[in-house]
Amino acid sequence: MASSISVFNSKELQAVIVAMKGFDREVAKQIRQQTKAVIQPAWQKAVAENTSTRLEARVLANTARVAVSDQNVTLKSAAIGKTLSGGLKPSESYGGVEFGxxxxxxxxxxxxxxxxxxxxxxxxxxxxxRPRKATGYVVFPAVAEVIPRIAALWVQTTVRTFYELIEKR
Incomplete structure (x- = not known):
């Protein structure tokens, strides 16, 4: 399960994407690594705070991951193919856990x-x-809470890392 937002509503996010295209490959790599290091704990914490059962924690919170590229940050949960103890595969069974x-x-x-x-x-x-709920119980509310914060962290991390690399040279 992955979520995304449009950058057309934010000049700052558009500037980050344009800047990332112009950076040296090594600079862009450093920015991606720093961004992931900052955003991963925030995403995992947001998902974990919305869980209320052990099943939700195992399937959704423990599998929460972030993928960072030059053009986007992807929030994932239950996307791993690894089978949990008992035989449950999060990538195949997340629907019932998230939506009831x-x-x-x-x-x-x-x-x-x-x-x-x-x-x-x-x-x-x-x-x-849980009873059926189209808006979800764990990941969707976590996405709604965390996307503005993650967008701000992405911009701040990109700018800070870029300036740190310039000061070193």
Whole structure:
């Protein structure tokens, strides 16, 4: 799951993107590294603050990552393909954890006892998830909280790193 915003509403963000295109490759690399070092903890903290269950923490907060390029900062969560203990893959199962599930869904199947008698078993297979909510419970609220701060951090980090590199030369 990744989110993005448009830079057309911000002159500062447009200036950062234009400046990054003109920088030397080594300078741009330093800026990307510094930006990631500053933004990663802020993003992870924002996602972790919005979790309320261990499942949300494991699937969404523990997998929160940031990808920084010359033109954007991408906020990710549950994008890793690594399987958690128990067999759950965050990249495949984040939907139910983030957006919840229908609570009235029941699944019935036939089972057989040890003595051979057949009977029906009814399970509420989605009952452990929160009720369905289109706006999400964890990542989407975290994105809404953190995007203005991350945009400001990106601009500040780019300017500060550029000036630090100029002073060294």
């Amino acid at each position: 599930a229908e609570q009235g869904v029941k699944r019935t199947y036939a089972a057989r006892s040890v003595k051979g008698k057949q009977f029906n078993v009814t399970r509420r297979t989605q009952h452990q998830l």
